[in-house]
Amino acid sequence: MLALYLLIGPVWFSACQSATAPAAQLPVGAVRFEASAAYKGWWAVVQNCSGLTGDFNAVQWYQVPATTTFAVAGSGPANGAWYSNGNIVVLAGDSAQSGQVVRHEMLHSLIGPVSGHPAQYFYTKCGGIVACATNCATEALAAVPTVDPASPLVDASTVQLQATTEPASFATARSIGWLTLVVKATNTGANGVRVRLPRLTPGSLSGPLFGYSYNGSGRFDLTNDAVLYLPAGATRQRAFDIRVSLLDTGARLRGAFAAESTVVITLPPI
Ligand SMILES: [Zn+2]
Numbered sequence: 121m122l123a124l125y126l127l128i129g130p131v132w133f134s135a136c137q138s139a140t141a142p143a144a145q146l147p148v149g150a151v152r153f154e155a156s157a158a159y160k161g162w163w164a165v166v167q168n169c170s171g172l173t174g175d176f177n178a179v180q181w182y183q184v185p186a187t188t189t190f191a192v193a194g195s196g197p198a199n200g201a202w203y204s205n206g207n208i209v210v211l212a213g214d215s216a217q218s219g220q221v222v223r224h225e226m227l228h229s230l231i232g233p234v235s236g237h238p239a240q241y242f243y244t245k246c247g248g249i250v251a252c253a254t255n256c257a258t259e260a261l262a263a264v265p266t267v268d269p270a271s272p273l274v275d276a277s278t279v280q281l282q283a284t285t286e287p288a289s290f291a292t293a294r295s296i297g298w299l300t301l302v303v304k305a306t307n308t309g310a311n312g313v314r315v316r317l318p319r320l321t322p323g324s325l326s327g328p329l330f331g332y333s334y335n336g337s338g339r340f341d342l343t344n345d346a347v348l349y350l351p352a353g354a355t356r357q358r359a360f361d362i363r364v365s366l367l368d369t370g371a372r373l374r375g376a377f378a379a380e381s382t383v384v385i386t387l388p389p390i
Contacts, residue, residue, distance in 0.1 A: 145193040146182060146203070146208070146210060147184055147190040147191060147210055148190075148191070149185070149187070150182040150183065150184050150190075150210050151182060151183060151184075151185065152180065153181050153183055153216075154181070155176070155181050156296075158219075158297065158298040159181075160176060161286045161298060161300060162219050162222055162223050162226065162286075163176045163226055164286050165219075165286050165300050165302065165359060166223045166227050166230060166246065166249065167230065168286075168302075169245050169246040169249045170227060170230055170241055170245050170246055171245065172230040172231065172241075173230075174229060174230045178207050179207050179208075179209055179229050180208045180209070181209055181211075182208060182209070182210045182211070183210065183216045184210065184211070184212055184213055185213040186214075187212045187213050187214060188212050188214045198212075199211070199214070199215045199221060200212065200215055200221050200224060200225045201225070202225045202228035202229055204232070204233035207229055209222075209225040209226070209228075209229065211225070218251070219300060219359065219361035220249075220250060220251040220359070220361070223246075223249060223250040223251070224242075224250040224251045224252065224256070226250075227250050236259050237252065237255065237256040237259045237260065238259075239259055239261070239262040239263035240263060242256055242259070242260050243262075243263040243264065244263045247356070248356060248357045248358040248359060249357060249358075249359045265312075265351050265354070267347070267349040268312050268314075268349065271311065271313055271314050271349070272311070272313055272314070273313075273314050273316055273347065274313045274314070274315055274316065275315070275380060275381075276305075276316065276317075276377055276378035276379070277380055277381050278309075278313070278315075279305045279306065279307060279313075279315055279350065279377065279378075279381060280305070280306045280307075280308045281303065281304070281306075281377050281381050281382070281383045282303070282304045282306070282383065283302065283304070283373065283375035283383045283385050284302050284304075284385075285300065285301050285302070285371075285373065285385070285387065286299075286300045287299070288387075289387070290364075290387035293364045293371070293387070294364050294365075294366060294368060296364070297363060297364055297365075298361060298362070298363060298364060299334075299361075299362045299371065299373075300362070301332050301334075301359070301360045301373055301375060302357060302358070302359045302360075303330050303332065303358050303359075303375035304356075304357040305330075305348075305350070305357070305378075305381075306350075306353075306354070306355040307353065307354050307355075308353070310352055312349065312350065312351040312352055312354075313349075314348070314349050314350075315347060315348045315349075315350060315378060316346070316347060316378070317343060317345060317346055317347060317348055317378050318378060318379050318380060320342070326342045326344050327342065327343060327379070328340040328342060328343075328376070328378065328379045329341045329342070329343040329345075329348070329358075329377070330356075330357075330358035330360075330375075330376065331375075331377075332362070332373065332374060332375050332376060333372075333373070333374045334371065334372075334373055335368065335370075335371065335372055338374070339360075340376060340379070370386075370387065371386065372384070373386070
């Protein structure tokens with residue numbers, strides 16, 4: 121079944137900047153907009169992974185229409201930026217519907233004014249939920265566990281897999297037009313394990329990590345790693361943002377990990 125999936129590599133577009141400049145120095149062309157109901161759902165997803173809570177209505181949203189990046193005063197180009205002064209998020213227009221990029225900026229807002237990207241949040245707690253590339257990815261390395269080469273090699277089926285959706289109601293998802301599926305893989309054992317990751321085909325250099333299908337179509341991320349190291353109790357996760365059409369009358373969702381281990385959830389039809 122997974123062979124039918126559309127293959128898309130894990131491409132994060134975010135090159136976020138966290139800016140302290142006053143709001144008067146917002147990027148040229150930035151225009152204010154009202155956050156959609158989908159944004160409220162994405163805010164809930166970030167609150168959930170981070171364990172932090174904040175006032176969604178306190179964030180001001182701007183976008184620079186029809187751009188992939190914009191210039192941040194005193195810094196480089198970015199496709200998203202959070203300004204602590206005024207609790208303002210600015211998004212490149214092309215990223216305004218990217219749940220991963222929008223959630224990255226939401227996480228900045230929830231953490232508050234600290235420098236850079238704390239690895240505890242951007243990797244350990246919310247890795248896979250929020251985009252983390254370029255400078256974020258460099259800073260996240262601090263939290264990536266060192267593989268224990270003596271730890272046992274196990275199959276993906278030994279990892280506990282969970283899937284949840286935001287919103288939980290399909291009727292709500294249908295009215296919002298979006299559904300976020302979060303797939304979690306947890307090592308519930310007392311010792312670290314190296315989970316074997318299958319190859320796409322024998323001899324292939326890459327293989328699937330997390331994936332999903334929604335009413336029969338879906339995607340998965342590819343990784344070149346042969347194993348995923350999970351320390352005792354550790355969780356890796358991935359959020360997939362799925363557009364829901366008014367024509368969809370029900371949701372059959374399958375979250376997948378390493379292709380071999382899957383979990384199915386069916387949201388009640390409306
Ligand atoms: Zn950032």
